[in-house]
Amino acid sequence: MGSPTSSTLVDLAPGSLLWFPGHAGFLPFASTEAGLMARQQLSGRGSPTHVLMIEDDPSIADMYRVQLEHDGYRVTVATTAELGFITVAENSPDLVLLDLLLPDRSGFEVLISLNERLPNHPPVVILSNYGEPSMIDRGRSLGAVEYLVKSRVTPADISSQIPTWIAVGRRGGQGES
């Protein structure tokens, strides 16, 4: 727990002396060897894995898109909670990256409607600027497979985790509380 090797990803950045990295997430991190091959296996029969980002800040969305598309994912961005929900319902992406602070509704509300109306929705990862333990707990109880604080992770970190999250989602890791 306290040793540098088992710390969360943030500590891999040199000189980072974070006050509170412990709650950055609650899944054990996957090794970073996941490559294009793995992704194509996951998505099945060669079609690229489809990631939906529900994120209203275009600079952040664009940044993640650059990394994810580079790594072979298909990326859709929804800028409001409403658009996000519709996209999940109609396009059934493989994974949802969900921001909490959205212009129309909160990310938590999106997650609640997904749980109610689309019980078999794809795994949801919350990406937020807020890292309060209470919010992390709430995200977890609503069935998010991961809760990450944006400033603590790089796009590469996220990209490398996607296969794990999808695998967890397939195993039924979501919906637990």
Add this chain to the structure above:
Amino acid sequence: MTQGAAFLQNLAAAGFVALGIAIAYRWYRERGRAQAMLALALISLAIVAALGRVGDPRHPSAVLSIVEVVAFLLSGYFVLLFRNEFIPLGTFAFQAANLLLAISIVVGVVDVTLLSRADSRAATLIGLELIGAWAIFTGEPILRFWLASRNLPAVQRSRMRFLSFGFAVLIAISFVSILGGSALQSPAATIVVELFVLAVVPAIYVSFAPPALLRRIWRMGEENELRAAIQDLLIFTPTRQDLAERATVWAARLLGGSAAFITDADGKVIAHAGIEPARAAHLMAEQVNDSTRAPDRVIAVPLPLTDGQGSLAVVAGPFTPLFGSEESSQLRAYASSVSAGLERARVTERMAAIESNKTQFLNLASHELRGPVTVIRGYVSMLEGGLLGHLNERGRKAAVVMSAKVSEMNELIEEMIEAARLEDGALTLRLVEADLREVARAAAANVAPLVDSVHKLELDLPERRVRVNIDPDRTRTIIANLLSNAIKYSPAGGSITCQVRARAGIARVSVSDPGLGIAPESMHTLFTRFGRVITPETEHLKGTGLGLFLGRQLARLEDGDITVTSVPGKGSTFTLHLPSASASEAPANGAPPDAAAATEGHVVGARARANRRSTD
């Protein structure tokens, strides 16, 4: 004996005349309708008393007798009007009283002019009618006053009771003298009666003008209780509005009024108790416009406020007819205390607002900063990773520097958020059993990039495990912060040691540096929020002033602490103290005491708890 009786009669008459003069003078000075009614009642009584002693009692003058009868009836009627000032009489009661007065005057005049030689039975009946009317006029008010006085402050209570007592004695004497008949003609009986009458004079006098000594005696019992209550009110009420409102409640109680209010410099009612704001504003306007004609049911004194001179006013209740200079000076003294209390509350509120603004700002700013930092950090990491095209040598170096600086920003943001959480009491620790040596090693690894060619970092760890119940991530951060401070404040370089020891139930991590040291007079700012020691040697060094504040607060949440010893120019040693995990708490099933699996508990961060173990 007869001479003695006559002397006493003269004395009693003189007493009533003096009473009349005293209240007339008082009314002249203080004005007010209620005061006027009481004055008229007593002056009428004085006239009756004086007329009784002039002329030959055996051959009474008809004119004087008529004046005497009318004055007597009016004296009672004015007592009723006095009561009417506080408890308005109903229309019916008023008309009945007027009718009774008119009938009695007619009866009295007829008695004096036509029936003066009638038989004694008729005289007794007529006398009974006159005294009965007078007893009705005065008896009802004094009964009310007496009953009401039970709930009044000591001074008011005593005054009301003396007034009631005085008139009650007069009523009793009147009935006794009319019914006693010839039995009371003897000088001895006259002396007894006159002694009673004489006792009435001071009783009534103290009811409207009690001497200071008497007031002090009356008040003695409640004084301390009152003072303590008002002191509590003024010192401990947190906000200005609260204090103003409670102060009005106490002002009313202090003077026995029914209501009280405070107006600001513009006459706006800012606090009120027992009265509608509109009514209060109306009464205040009356006071301001013409204080001589204003009703004496309101007593108002200046109240210095931050933004000008306000007023504190008390409104007399139905049963608090008498506001005099005593109440005025009492209220003045109270107002100056209230004023000081309000000022104190203003400063307290301001301080609290500043503190809360600081915390809110910390919270908001830190979360808002995370957004842009995320984007910068993301792109910089992509630049470093070559995702955005290949950089030349200089570009790669620049990306490394940018990455380090963004990490630094991130670190500051995390500190700010942690500080705001701590202030809000929203900080939660996750306590697990851990080996302090491992934590110290991790901290040293964290600061490794900061160690340059002139510094050397030495870890001095014991052979055996040092088991502690801590939040490992936070504890690592505390130690890393101490280490980075040690490097930062030793600009000339040298060897920095991080020593871990456990003894007598306490585990310690000591970080020593050969650096600038801290002057004794600066020690007290070290652990305060945003407290930084700024000297010519340190002013160029960056920092938020949050690191040590957070370190100590977090250490205290873990039931530990941070202490410091320092010699200016020679260096400093910061020591983190933590309670050792006792052997009995170790897992009993022989499983390896793996950190995450071992005893786990939560500590909710609250300032009260953090401050409990203050060692400053």
